[in-house]
Amino acid sequence: MKRDKELNALKEMELFRKAIEMGASDLHLSAGSSPIIRLNGKLHHLDYAALLPEDVHEIISLITTNYQKSMFYSETPVDLDFTLEVPDLARFRVNIFKQLNGESIAMRVLPSEIRTVEDLFLPTIVNDLSRLRNGLILVTGKTGSGKSTTLATMLELVNKEYYKHIITIEDPIEFVYKPKKCLINQREVGMHTPDFATALRSALREDPDIVMIGEIRDVETAEMALKAGQMGALILSTLHTRNTYETINRLITLFPADQRANVKNQFADVIQGVICQSLIPRRDKKGRIVCCELMLGTPAVKNLIREDKLHLIYSTIQLGSHEGMCTMEQSLIRLLNQGIIDLEDALMIANNKKAFLSEISSQQEESFTKSELTLEELG
Numbered sequence: 021m022k023r024d025k026e027l028n029a030l031k032e033m034e035l036f037r038k039a040i041e042m043g044a045s046d047l048h049l050s051a052g053s054s055p056i057i058r059l060n061g062k063l064h065h066l067d068y069a070a071l072l073p074e075d076v077h078e079i080i081s082l083i084t085t086n087y088q089k090s091m092f093y094s095e096t097p098v099d100l101d102f103t104l105e106v107p108d109l110a111r112f113r114v115n116i117f118k119q120l121n122g123e124s125i126a127m128r129v130l131p132s133e134i135r136t137v138e139d140l141f142l143p144t145i146v147n148d149l150s151r152l153r154n155g156l157i158l159v160t161g162k163t164g165s166g167k168s169t170t171l172a173t174m175l176e177l178v179n180k181e182y183y184k185h186i187i188t189i190e191d192p193i194e195f196v197y198k199p200k201k202c203l204i205n206q207r208e209v210g211m212h213t214p215d216f217a218t219a220l221r222s223a224l225r226e227d228p229d230i231v232m233i234g235e236i237r238d239v240e241t242a243e244m245a246l247k248a249g250q251m252g253a254l255i256l257s258t259l260h261t262r263n264t265y266e267t268i269n270r271l272i273t274l275f276p277a278d279q280r281a282n283v284k285n286q287f288a289d290v291i292q293g294v295i296c297q298s299l300i301p302r303r304d305k306k307g308r309i310v311c312c313e314l315m316l317g318t319p320a321v322k323n324l325i326r327e328d329k330l331h332l333i334y335s336t337i338q339l340g341s342h343e344g345m346c347t348m349e350q351s352l353i354r355l356l357n358q359g360i361i362d363l364e365d366a367l368m369i370a371n372n373k374k375a376f377l378s379e380i381s382s383q384q385e386e387s388f389t390k391s392e393l394t395l396e397e398l399g
Contacts, residue, residue: 045308051075052070060301061299110130111196130195134172134173142310151177151181154253154254162262175204184201185203185226192210263371265331297310311366316343348369353366353376
């Protein structure tokens with residue numbers, strides 16, 4: 021009852037409602053600063069006075085349990101990371117930490133509905149990846165690039181279409197799935213299991229069809245993920261990397277040097293796809309959508325990984341559009357041609373800006389040549 025009253029008090033705070041109504045993706049509350057929201061990828065100060073240390077402390081008291089308070093205010097304090105549901109308002113991923121001016125809260129707004137591949141403007145082949153029976157699929161990108169949303173989209177498609185057993189291992193749980201056709205067990209690190217590797221080891225004995233690992237952070241988790249993919253389950257996970265080359269290299273170099281040759285073979289055996297994504301503002305200002313580099317685990321790609329020719333991965337993706345692959349630059353050009361995004365925003369995200377501008381210039385010249393031919397025909 022006391023907890024319900026605290027959450028109701030939080031819901032009634034004007035700044036929380038305002039952030040949600042404005043469509044913010046994040047809310048930042050720091051002692052010494054006015055409240056700040058992230059809207060369409062950019063930070064904006066709300067029209068409030070700077071928060072005092074006691075203001076932030078009061079909000080922390082409202083949203084944390086007694087156990088969380090004891091951890092945060094202990095002699096060896098730890099940052100808190102958890103999800104919070106405020107009834108009739110929103111769900112948040114919350115991180116609480118201490119800084120020079122006092123205490124701070126970073127709150128990520130979690131969507132109430134799981135969107136489809138089409139809603140996110142992801143390549144439609146992501147639907148086909150979701151339907152695979154085994155292997156490894158990695159979704160990568162910087163913090164706040166929508167990785168968890170893409171994973172949720174993939175799992176929800178399976179939940180609607182198949183009778184399967186899905187296990188998620190997260191830190192913390194972000195999207196809460198309502199079972200449709202699937203049996204879904206969601207586990208949170210620190211609450212239901214001590215760490216990712218332990219939970220993944222247990223998952224292999226729990227008859228899973230799909231295991232979603234919130235993040236591959238260490239060699240033990242990476243080793244278990246590769247093993248699980250080889251044993252017949254479909255493994256979904258994330259890394260904080262910008263492109264396919266960096267993703268493959270990051271995972272392999274988690275391992276000691278004397279194991280890497282074998283790991284390359286293992287990775288080549290199990291990899292089904294890598295989606296390296298960013299979020300880009302829509303031209304119509306209606307939020308942000310996904311642009312991505314997408315690699316598929318084709319025989320050609322697998323051979324390049326085994327032969328340690330990762331420098332050729334980009335050109336293979338570039339030439340693999342007929343198979344469903346795309347570079348980040350090709351993804352951005354597709355969205356530009358559809359009139360969904362602006363060139364200035366696209367240029368900021370392009371990995372290979374020279375190739376991106378060259379392709380745009382080539383398309384413009386081709387369009388101009390076609391228009392000239394049309395005029396000649398009319399004349």
